[in-house]
Amino acid sequence: MSLVPSLTEAVAASVPGALVGATDWCSRPADLDVARIGGTKNPDVERILALAPDLVLANEEENRAPDLAALREAGVGVLVTEVRTVPQAFRELDRTVTACGARTRPRWLDRAELTWAELPPPGRRSSAVVPIWRRPWMVLGRDTFAGDVLARLGVDHRYADHPERYPRVPLEELRAPAPDVVVLPDEPYRFTAGDGPEAFPGLRCALVSGRHLTWYGPSLAEAPRVLAGALRAAHR
Structure with missing residues (x-):
């Protein structure tokens, strides 16, 4: 279950079929066919519990602490990411897809990291x-x-x-x-x-x-x- 559009796209591209639900704002991939559980700030906690996910993916900025606490209190595992820099994004994406069952590092993640590593120094700022x-x-x-x-x-x-x-x-x-x-x-x-x-x-x-x-x-x-x-x- 994903409460974060970025993570929804990442997991769908890395572990097809792993997601049972996502928010109404999770627009990628366009053909994602999962249960919708409301917004990032107002998810339907009861709906999430009814879907019985093994893990809920969240972000410390996009999701509200009371909703995540309610899920934990109901016995659902919650993985909370913190992404404030590009290098941190790669680390958290690796952690997330691994937690969702990816057996190897996704190729798209390797390509993305290489793209940023090979950026030429910016000229005039x-x-x-x-x-x-x-x-x-x-x-x-x-x-x-x-x-x-x-x-x-x-x-x-x-x-x-x-x-x-x-x-x-x-x-x-x-x-x-x-x-x-x-x-x-x-x-x-x-x-x-x-x-x-x-x-x-x-x-x-x-x-x-x-x-x-x-x-x-x-x-x-x-x-x-x-x-x-x-x-x-x-x-x-």
Whole structure:
């Protein structure tokens, strides 16, 4: 059972048939045919227990501690991941697929790790703000996986040293001093060409795939190429 979209995709690609359930937000793989148990923040605990999983996969950021405690109290094993850097993602993915019955390390995981290990040193570094929500505006702050992904691609986001991981910041503060680029992912808030860039007139905006920026799974193998392409397009 997986309560994390990234882990759902990773396990489905590594141990076919291992999953008995997943959240409503687990959209990969597209043909995943398992029971749906609600959202990451509001899973149906009784539904999960009725499915009798051997193990529930969770994440310390995406899932609520009371839900995980309720599962443990009912006798269900819970594996909680912590992913705040790219290297940590590879370690936790290895641990997760092994716990789910993978007998060998998945090839996609080897490819993804090699892709990141072989990245050329970034050239000129750029500054960015990275909104993840609006109404109110929230951005990447300290100690986030997405922030580490961008840093390894040569993009330093302005709030990396903020005391909070996802601070609320007034729009006027986000605009000035002007960052080199405003990175707008399509999740958790679905920023689009018509919903997001208009709030930053005169600034370059990069619309990026949230799956490649925030998911840790098979998408890691192509994330550097996809994200770098979106960032280059914003600077044309």
